[in-house]
Amino acid sequence: MAVSGKHTIMSSTPLQVLLYLNGWYFAAYFLAESLMFVFKGLMLPYPTANLTLDVVLLLLFLGLESLRIFYGWKGNLTERSLAMFVSVLILVLCAVLSVYYLLLQTFVLRLEFILNAVLLCFYSLEMLLGIMSISAFSRSKVY
Amino acid sequence: MSAVGNLVPARFLTLTAHLVIVITIFWSRENNVEACLPLDFTQEQYDNEDTKLVVALSVTLGLFAIELAGFFSGVSMFNCSQGLLSTAAHASASVALLFFLFEQWDCEFYWWILAFCRSVAGHIGLFLRSAVFSLHLLRSYSSSQCLD
Numbered sequence: 347m348a349v350s351g352k353h354t355i356m357s358s359t360p361l362q363v364l365l366y367l368n369g370w371y372f373a374a375y376f377l378a379e380s381l382m383f384v385f386k387g388l389m390l391p392y393p394t395a396n397l398t399l400d401v402v403l404l405l406l407f408l409g410l411e412s413l414r415i416f417y418g419w420k421g422n423l424t425e426r427s428l429a430m431f432v433s434v435l436i437l438v439l440c441a442v443l444s445v446y447y448l449l450l451q452t453f454v455l456r457l458e459f460i461l462n463a464v465l466l467c468f469y470s471l472e473m474l475l476g477i478m479s480i481s482a483f484s485r486s487k488v489y
Numbered sequence: 490m491s492a493v494g495n496l497v498p499a500r501f502l503t504l505t506a507h508l509v510i511v512i513t514i515f516w517s518r519e520n521n522v523e524a525c526l527p528l529d530f531t532q533e534q535y536d537n538e539d540t541k542l543v544v545a546l547s548v549t550l551g552l553f554a555i556e557l558a559g560f561f562s563g564v565s566m567f568n569c570s571q572g573l574l575s576t577a578a579h580a581s582a583s584v585a586l587l588f589f590l591f592e593q594w595d596c597e598f599y600w601w602i603l604a605f606c607r608s609v610a611g612h613i614g615l616f617l618r619s620a621v622f623s624l625h626l627l628r629s630y631s632s633s634q635c636l637d
Contacts, residue, residue: 363561370498371505456516460509 356482357422361475365418368468372411375461379404379447386453396452407443410436418476427483434476441469496572503579504560508553510586515546521589525596538596545599552607564620582606 383404387397414436421429448454448462514521518539523530525538556575565571585602588594 363563367498367501370502374502374505456513457509460512464505464509 356425358475358479361422361479364472365415369415376408390453400451410440414440425483427480430476430480437473500572500576503576507579507583510583511549514590518542520593524593542596578606
């Protein structure tokens with residue numbers, strides 16, 4: 347199925363693998379972060395406004411990440427550059443949120459630091475592969 | 490039934506959990522080092538034990554690099570027994586290391602955990618089977634079924 351006639355496949359397999367694993371990793375990350383917020387809320391002296399902000403940002407992160415992975419998945423498989431471009435844009439926002447959880451939130455646990463660092467590694471690779479696949483898709487002479 | 494579809498994320502998540510715990514232990518190893526030493530210890534004894542634990546952790550991280558390379562290149566994806574063995578080893582290692590961290594076990598236990606859960610035999614098995622298997626894969630059409 348790789349080559350039929352004159353059309354070669356431009357979808358990036360590494361990007362697909364990364365998106366798949368990122369989906370699973372983010373599910374585990376969200377679960378871990380929710381439990382850690384329960385722990386931090388009970389153990390550490392949080393001002394209420396900060397805790398509310400962090401929890402709401404986590405829910406926002408869930409929504410953004412789901413959207414990003416969906417657009418990236420579909421864009422890569424159907425070889426459309428618009429969907430991939432939207433995915434890369436949302437990736438920037440998600441990276442900002444990840445850096446917030448890594449550095450700028452009120453109380454940062456070591457475990458959160460490591461989890462966010464791994465997530466940022468995923469993001470950097472996906473951004474690279476996403477930009478490469480956008481250029482591959484736009485250069486093709488399908489139409 | 491596509492068992493590969495469920496085994497690959499399980500393997501990845503247990504591998505990542507193990508990696509995260511190893512990095513956490515690396516970062517906060519003072520309590521564990523002090524647990525190995527007598528109640529009044531000198532700085533040299535501390536540095537000695539600390540160096541040994543750092544060596545053990547670095548060996549672990551090196552083996553992780555090999556295992557991640559093997560995982561992401563996908564050569565052992567269809568070999569279900571390898572995947573199952575890997576998942577079981579990493580899960581048990583994660584639990585053991587959690588105890589190591591929270592209960593502040595002695596440094597020697599780390600070497601035992603390393604020996605049991607990251608045995609050289611397991612890694613050699615990974616390479617041999619994946620090498621043989623990738624040759625088979627080059628000649629046949631793959632499906633998403635587990636082959637043993």
